[in-house]
Amino acid sequence: xxxxxxxxxxxxxxxxxxxxxxxxxxxxxxxxxxxxxxxxxxxxxxxxxxxxxxxxxxxxxxxxxxxxxxxxxxxxxxxxxxxxxxxxxxxxxxxxxxxxxxxxxxxxxxxxxxxxxxxxxxxxxxxxxxxxxxxxxxxxxxxxxxxxxxxxxxxxxxxxxxxxxxxxxxxxxxxxxxxxxxxxxxxxxxxxxxxxxxxxxxxxxxxxxxxxxxxxxxxxxxxxxxxxxxxxxxxxxxxxxxxxxxxxxx
Amino acid sequence: xxxxxxxxxxxxxxxxxxxxxxxxxxxxxxxxxxxxxxxxxxxxxxxxxxxxxxxxxxxxxxxxxxxxxxxxxxxxxxxxxxxxxxxxxxxxxxxxxxxxxxxxxxxxxxxxxxxxxxxxxxxxxxxxxxxxxxxxxxxxxxxxxxxxxxxxxxxxxxxxxxxxxxxxxxxxxxxxxxxxxxxxxxxxxxxxxxxxxxxxxxxxxxxxxxxxxxxxxxxxxxxxxxxxxxxxxxxxxxxxxxxxxxxxxxxxxxxxxxxxxxxxxxxxxxxxxxxxxxxxxxxxxxxxxxxxxxxxxxxxxxxxxxxxxxxxxxxxxxxxxxxxxxxxxxxxxxxxxxxxxxxxxxxxxxxx
Numbered sequence: 001x002x003x004x005x006x007x008x009x010x011x012x013x014x015x016x017x018x019x020x021x022x023x024x025x026x027x028x029x030x031x032x033x034x035x036x037x038x039x040x041x042x043x044x045x046x047x048x049x050x051x052x053x054x055x056x057x058x059x060x061x062x063x064x065x066x067x068x069x070x071x072x073x074x075x076x077x078x079x080x081x082x083x084x085x086x087x088x089x090x091x092x093x094x095x096x097x098x099x100x101x102x103x104x105x106x107x108x109x110x111x112x113x114x115x116x117x118x119x120x121x122x123x124x125x126x127x128x129x130x131x132x133x134x135x136x137x138x139x140x141x142x143x144x145x146x147x148x149x150x151x152x153x154x155x156x157x158x159x160x161x162x163x164x165x166x167x168x169x170x171x172x173x174x175x176x177x178x179x180x181x182x183x184x185x186x187x188x189x190x191x192x193x194x195x196x197x198x199x200x201x202x203x204x205x206x207x208x209x210x211x212x213x214x215x216x217x218x219x220x221x222x223x224x225x226x227x228x229x230x231x232x233x234x235x236x237x238x239x240x241x242x243x244x245x246x247x248x249x250x
Numbered sequence: 251x252x253x254x255x256x257x258x259x260x261x262x263x264x265x266x267x268x269x270x271x272x273x274x275x276x277x278x279x280x281x282x283x284x285x286x287x288x289x290x291x292x293x294x295x296x297x298x299x300x301x302x303x304x305x306x307x308x309x310x311x312x313x314x315x316x317x318x319x320x321x322x323x324x325x326x327x328x329x330x331x332x333x334x335x336x337x338x339x340x341x342x343x344x345x346x347x348x349x350x351x352x353x354x355x356x357x358x359x360x361x362x363x364x365x366x367x368x369x370x371x372x373x374x375x376x377x378x379x380x381x382x383x384x385x386x387x388x389x390x391x392x393x394x395x396x397x398x399x400x401x402x403x404x405x406x407x408x409x410x411x412x413x414x415x416x417x418x419x420x421x422x423x424x425x426x427x428x429x430x431x432x433x434x435x436x437x438x439x440x441x442x443x444x445x446x447x448x449x450x451x452x453x454x455x456x457x458x459x460x461x462x463x464x465x466x467x468x469x470x471x472x473x474x475x476x477x478x479x480x481x482x483x484x485x486x487x488x489x490x491x492x493x494x495x496x497x498x499x500x501x502x503x504x505x506x507x508x509x510x511x512x513x514x515x516x517x518x519x520x521x522x523x524x525x526x527x528x529x530x531x532x533x534x535x536x537x538x539x540x541x542x543x544x545x546x547x548x549x550x551x552x553x554x555x556x557x558x559x560x561x562x563x564x565x566x567x568x569x570x571x572x573x574x575x576x577x578x579x580x581x582x583x584x585x586x587x588x589x590x591x592x593x594x595x596x597x598x599x600x601x602x
Contacts, residue, residue, distance in 0.1 A: 006429065009558065013456075041320070041450035042451070042510065043450050043451055043453075044449070044450045044452075046318075046448050046450070047304075048315075053335075055462070056455075057362070058458055058460065059458075062451070062456060062459070063450075063451050063456050064448040064449065064450060064451045064456050064457045065448065065457075065458055065459075066314075066315075066318055066448060066458065066459045066460055067343055067460045067461070067462050068311065068314070069311060069314075069337055069338060070310070072307065072311035072314075072338070075303070075307075075308040075309075075311035075312050075314075075315065076311045076314050076315035076318075077315060078308075078312050078315060078319070079273075079275065079311065079312035079313060079314060079316035079318070079323070080315040080316065080318060080319055080448065081315075082273065082301060082312070082315075083314060083315070083316035083319040083320075083321045083323070084274050084297070084301045084319045084449065087319075087449070087450055104304055104305060104307075105307075105308055105311070108303075108304040112522025129402070151417070
């Protein structure tokens with residue numbers, strides 16, 4: 001007897017990803033798509049794509065969508081959700097998008113308890129613009145705009161968005177995960193599912209920060225990038241569940 | 251229908267609701283905060299949504315999101331706030347999203363003051379945001395006209411899939427006048443945008459609303475589609491008012507609040523035996539070039555009056571094309587000239 005073990009999620013169009021080798025966007029896209037499939041909400045979900053490497057996300061997700069201006073995805077998603085509370089809305093944002101130019105929008109959307117879901121991909125660098133410093137760039141880390149390494153006295157400290165957002169009362173689910181091992185992929189999928197369930201159940205704002213890689217702009221190979229993430233990013237950005245008002249998964 | 255005394259800002263809000271708008275996003279700024287305040291009170295009564303945003307930047311993007319779902323959406327602001335919205339306006343124009351903006355213009359540039367002015371004409375009619383785009387810009391001169399143009403703005407925005415702007419000023423926003431409101435629009439009769447709106451991809455290919463294409467040839471095609479829309483608007487939607495122009499030798503050109511004051515100037519001048527008429531653009535984009543040019547063939551002189559440094563004056567010059575002399579009088583910084591001041595300035599020009 002034949003059994004399907006693995007197939008393209010219906011929530012993906014099947015268009016080939018345009019990401020660099022070793023970048024985790026592809027894994028994260030797939031996890032989001034699997035979760036939407038499992039919840040059976042594809043036909044009622046809107047995707048808000050960001051600026052940056054994942055600007056093409058709307059081409060990969062098989063659902064109605066738009067691209068928000070840089071950093072404004074939570075505001076765009078708020079407008080959608082307020083106009084159509086019967087639909088499900090998620091934003092997909094990088095660290096430059098969410099933690100720099102869009103800090104105000106994410107803080108206020110979270111604080112209002114906006115019933116939207118945010119997938120926050122943190123790779124500690126600006127990708128598409130060519131490897132400049134992000135708010136999440138680690139101290140000492142080299143980028144094209146921190147050629148001598150990020151210095152706190154000049155550039156400030158790495159931004160910890162989960163730690164900031166966990167105090168916001170409108171947040172229903174908040175977690176930081178990674179996807180560099182199969183076990184982490186499973187954990188991230190569970191977290192993404194809960195972040196969507198926070199919306200489906202009408203509990204409030206849900207966000208998962210996924211630590212990710214940028215071999216191209218980090219200037220290392222994909223295998224080393226996963227190792228570098230583990231050794232350098234995880235100590236700076238501790239993994240964990242910061243807020244969970246969703247309860248046990250059904 | 252019965253007339254009621256209403257303040258300009260509140261009249262615009264009520265007109266929007268009657269036009270079928272149920273979604274308002276806004277941030278307080280003087281001199282228009284009564285409009286969001288009115289919507290905050292009124293929208294819940296009609297099962298609508300009011301949201302006070304964290305900034306004008308967030309406002310325009312919430313408008314973008316709500317407009318994506320095909321609903322009638324609106325915001326209001328004043329000059330510095332509208333500047334903050336410019337990026338989003340450019341995005342919405344390119345993404346072909348209908349929405350209504352209200353800019354109750356105050357003195358500027360910069361922080362300026364909170365008094366009436368017309369210094370945002372260029373921003374409204376020539377861009378403000380980046381790239382090639384246009385807005386339908388309607389400039390009311392009375393509270394009743396503000397009501398009528400607000401309803402029209404929603405209809406035109408929907409018809410052409412483009413943002414429309416009510417360009418008012420602090421005087422119009424703050425004054426009270428008797429107004430006749432239109433009937434409530436039956437929401438089920440509003441335009442059906444299900445062919446492009448983001449409402450869930452059930453049983454069809456996904457709808458994508460963007461202002462983006464990485465391929466220059468495809469983006470040029472998007473640009474050309476906008477050009478076609480703007481051409482149609484220029485052909486069909488030019489609106490203006492003429493007052494005592496039939497036998498006029500001098501034409502005052504003025505828009506909005508100053509257009510209303512200029513009407514008094516026309517009557518005063520005629521009492522003094524000077525044959526003056528008024529040409530008041532109602533759509534400042536598309537600007538009524540042709541009808542103004544036709545007047546240039548009949549009169550001796552134009553007298554352009556504005557509460558800015560001569561922004562509409564450039565459009566008047568484009569219309570009149572050196573056929574007749576054009577004189578200019580202005581006050582700025584939130585100063586509203588009296589009819590007598592304008593008349594005296596006009597007489598001064600005649601004497602020269």
